[in-house]
Amino acid sequence: MTLPFIILAVLTIAAAVAAMSLRNLIHCALAMVGAFGGLAALYLQLDAQFVGFTQILVYIGAVAILIVFAILLTRGGQVPEKALFSSSWIWGVLVTVAVFGTLAWTIKNSFASQRVPAERVEATxxxxxxxxxxxxxxxxxxxxxxxxxxxxxxxxxxxxxxxxK
Amino acid sequence: MTPLSAYLILSAMIFAIGLAGALTRRNAIIVLIGIELMLNAANLNFIAFWRFSEHPEALTGIMFVIFSIGIAAAEAAVGLALIIAIYRHYKTTNVDEVNSLRG
Incomplete structure (x- = not known):
């Protein structure tokens, strides 16, 4: 694993966790922009320049603005005093742990770790x-x-x- | 270069974070952000598999991601329109309180 990948992965994961756990909705939307930006940088690292810039244009440029507008139109800007998580949150956590466990176990036992990248790909x-x-x-x-x-x-x-009438 | 499995694990983690947010948060907009994160995790998988494939010149992974981003944009527009319509009707975006269809 290279150092740029580790930095980008940590940034993206931290931004995604912040987007899912912060109390103020505007902060959530801004953290989501950070996660999308980290993913765009990962695309650039994987030699997919066009997709990386499309990601910035569509997600950071359009989807994030749309979500901020929706937050303002639904008066979500105020910080909620009530509970943040839904009443059935324990089931959500259980399902998530099961899904991630299955995915990680499958990746660990797959042939993915032996794949070598194609040398110098061009996608102009x-x-x-x-x-x-x-x-x-x-x-x-x-x-x-x-x-x-x-x-x-x-x-x-x-x-x-x-x-x- | 970073091995393919590292990208796959990272993508699985982003997917799990998005899934956890979509399943546990009360606010419908955060649920939508979680769904967007899950779609992005799938896109990262497509790009990683394309980079590590035997025939990257076929551009299949790139094309799949471009169409997937287009569909995600359409989905975000319709989803947010639905949330605004629900807010106008119920005066809330809390998914626990929008339960008229519950049996």
Missing amino acids: VKEIGDALMTKFVLPLEVIGLLLTAALIGAVIIAMRDEVK
Whole structure:
């Protein structure tokens, strides 16, 4: 394990834990931005530059802003005095421990530790664009349709209901 | 270079943290943030497997992550719209209090 990986992993895990455990919702959203940034840096470390910058653009630029707007619109900015965790939190913790145990055990017993990375991979924007316009053109069109439908649906769901008289 | 299993363990940890937050927190927005973290853990797996694959020039992992980020953005928009609609109706975002459908 290299030192940059360890630094990035610790930062990402700490930010993710903070995002899930802080009391103030705005602080949670900011910690979430830290976790997304750490993941973007990990993508850059894995030679996936385009995905790393897409992550920064979409998650830090759009999703985080959307979540902050939702917090403000639902008056979540005030710190709640009541309990932070739901009434059935013990089951959540049990399920989480079971899931992580299974995943870690599977990874430990898999062939993953013997894999060697491909030497010097290139994923330039030109290659990605070529692939998107030839081999992956149908998924690209479908995702465009899905995004349009989702955004129209989001506007309709969040629209204020007409007062019926 | 860092071995593949280190990336997989890190991704499993992020997934577990997101799952714990989604299952235990009371606020619906934090639940949504937990789901986003879980999606990101899956994306990290895709990129790691792509980097360690035998044919990285096929770009399959990168394409999968690009589409996954697009779907996650759509999911966040619809999820937050639902939370705002629920807040308008119940005046709360606490998932314990939104229980009209409970049998």
